[in-house]
Amino acid sequence: MKKSILFLALFSICINVFATETKLMVRAKAKDAKFVGSSIGGAYVIVRNSLNGQILAEGKTTGSTGNTGLIMKSAHERFTLLSDEKTAGFLAVIDIDEPTYVNVEVVSPVNKKNAQVKASTQLWLIPGKDILGDGVVVEIPGFVIDILTPNTHQYIALESVVKTGVKIEANIVMMCGCPIEKEGIWDSNQMEVKALIQKDGKNMGEITLTNPKQNTFDGQLEIKETGYYQITVYAYNATTGNTGVDKINFVVRD
Template sequence: MKKSILFLAVLSICMNAFATETKLMVRAKAKDAKFVGSSIGGAHVIVRNAVNGEILAEGNTTGSTGNTDLIMKSAHERYTQLSDDKTAGFLAVVDIDEPTFVRVEVLSPINKKNAQVHASTELWLIPGKDILGDGVVVEIPGFVIDILKPNTHQYIALESISEAGLSIEANIVMMCGCPIQKDGIWDSDLMEVKAIVHKDGAAFAEISLDNPAQNTFTGTLGISEAGYYQITVYAYNSKTGNTGVDKINYVVRG
């Protein structure tokens, strides 16, 4: 028994002795926007052995969203590097002793569960052959949408709703946290933002939301009856095909 344990220990040491440190830079990039970094909490990265599921490295992307002019305003030729040493990323350092097929999983943005996307890709890692620079860039589609008014499960007295109606307000940003506003780089005029309303499980209304201030979208919903209401706010950009959704439920009491 002792000899078996000793043999396994020696075998493990020998295997580790042949393992080679290999670096892989992983970045999460919002669709039609910049890199997901510290300003929105980062993206969570898991690098797994694709064959047996073993986690080889894990951590969050940190750093800035990157150079706006380079990423969003410049034409990109082949081999153009979009990142620099300050751009958000996660440097995975793994020890492998043979070419290993890995799955790179990205959960982004890690702190916004209602908008979080799980994206992944796969590639071969070769011992000692680092993949740096931009590294592996995983695209994160969507918008981060937070409905601010009404509140989730808010009870609202019918008599408190003005003749103008109930205010609907949502905060919307790109998946990297980049701002949306009229005539901005991320122009709200190119986006369709609407609130779909259901009452007691049936379709009730659909209204367009305006963008009076950066990231803020508002509208007014006429309500004359008590009931259980659900609001679904969506954003859609026909140029990019980018979409995002948030939902809340509230109650109007008579």
């Protein structure tokens, strides 16, 4: 028994001796936008051994969304670095003793569950051969949409809205938190934003939402009857193929 324990201890020491520290930079980049960083809570990264699922490293991307001019306004030649030392990323430091095939899993944005995207890729890690710079960049498609009004499960008296209607207001940003506004870098004029309306499970039509100020989209819903209402707000950019959705339910009563 003692010999077995000693053998296992020596074996473990040998593994650690021959394992080599290997660094892997992982970044999450919003589709048609910038890197997912601290300003929106980051992306959560998990690096796994693809053979047995063992987690080799995990953590959140931290740092800035990156250089807007470089990322969004400049033509990029081969080998152009889009990141710098301040740009958001997660540096995985992994000890391996042989080439290891890994899964890189990204959940982003980690703090916005209604908009979260799970994206992944795979690659070989070679002991001691660091992958730095931009590193592995995982694209995160979509928009972060939060319906602000009406709010979830709100009860509204019919008499209070039968003349004025109910205001629909949503906050919409890129997946990195980058702002959307008319004539901006992320131009709301290029985006279709609508609210789909249901009452008691039946479709009632749609309302186009306008963008009066940065990140804010709104419209007015006419209400004539009591019932259970559902609002689905979607954003769609035909040029990039980006889409996003949020839903809420509310009640109109006597």
